[in-house]
Amino acid sequence: MLSTELNYPITKSNHALAIKPQVLAIGEFDGVHLGHQEVIKRARERADSLHISASIMTFHPHPREVLGQCKYTNLLTPVNTKLQILEQLGVDDTYLVSFNPEFMKVTPEQFVENMLIPMQVETVIVGFDFTFGHRGAGTPDDLCELAQGRFAVEIIRPFHQNGYKVSSTMVRQHLHAGEIDKANALLGRPYSITGTVVTGDGRGRTIGFPTANIDLSEAFVTPALGVYAIRFHVDGRSYNGVMNVGKKPTFVEDLDKPTFEAHVFDFSESIYGREVSVDLISFIRPERKFASVGELIEQIHRDADTAKQQLVSIFQ
Structure with missing residues (x-):
């Protein structure tokens, strides 16, 4: 084109x-x-x-x-x-x-x-x-x-x-409400963001869930803060995963803007500096502050299991 x-x-x-x-x-x-x-x-x-x-x-x-x-x-x-x-x-x-x-x-x-x-x-x-x-x-x-x-x-x-009536305003409203399934239905495809994988604080790896920290390439509408089941695309390959969109309240007070941290299942490559895209498939839960790191880790395990169950029926 x-x-x-x-x-x-x-x-x-x-x-x-x-x-x-x-x-x-x-x-x-x-x-x-x-x-x-x-x-x-x-x-x-x-x-x-x-x-x-x-x-x-x-x-x-x-x-x-x-x-x-x-x-x-x-x-x-x-x-x-x-x-x-x-x-x-x-x-x-x-x-x-x-x-x-x-x-x-x-x-x-x-x-x-x-x-x-x-x-x-x-x-x-x-x-x-x-x-x-x-x-x-x-x-x-x-x-x-x-x-x-x-x-x-x-x-x-x-x-x-x-x-x-299908409209851009309605899609935005659904995204802001965490209704990703409704937003995707109006789009006719999953809502997707793109960006570059950058170095994060490394905390995900220390708790057993390494993440790809994504610096958005353009000014995308930010969906509701929380955890999503995702389809992760890099170098022409696609993987299932889970992503947190949020301000990490368990660790940080008053973060200026949301971060996009994706944990990709069955993936261990170093992809720093690579451009990736992420399709948001379903909304698992809102972001919240946990009383301890241990409680957070337990919830991450549950989030990952939920994402795997939801995604396996869609992406074999």
Whole structure:
């Protein structure tokens, strides 16, 4: 998949784009959840029927981050993760538009005339709640009107699961509540974080549970603090394991931010400095402070046994 960074406006002088007819799906797509996947799937279908490329236009940073909504500094799928998922979904090209204060002032009309028309889009596909232009003034209906027959517009209806509209906000809510099974169901895959294995305090090894301490590579949404059954990926191989997301209250007072410590079953390699990814499969228990190290060790044994029982039925 080709990924291209774009700035407004698109002109022949400031972008060396290989302009070609294409179907373009537009959206933020944070999480690339089942609702987003419906939009992307339709773009792929339309492109295949016309024998042209299926492309995505998305934005970085997240528009709500630029608008000062702090919770959007952490994302379900930070940009590199999102690009990887889009490629897996069969997207041919992704355009990453710089969402900066100047772009915020662009009107819906200017967005169409100076971004979409120069790209020779044949069809634009958006979700029902898509907005564009200054203060989100443009709606899907406005996009249809502004197209003026120069390109087609398709609007995808909301995607529901169990009677609820699937949204990035709902995925975040489930993650913060420790409802990883519900979050994963909305995503259509396990929630995953990536990072580099770094040196920790070595305490896990001294109590019989060596851990891979993961320094996150991007600003991921932090799930509820606690213990998770996980699928651990390194160097193209996958293992079952258990991970604590938390502030280690048994040992530390007032740790600034959560740590991600994974104990991988049947694994003894040194992987310091390696990039790894971790899929969160199920939530075992909330983090809590133990009265003694011995009590903590006993609980870790129980957590590991629980994770093994849950994972063996999924990953043989």
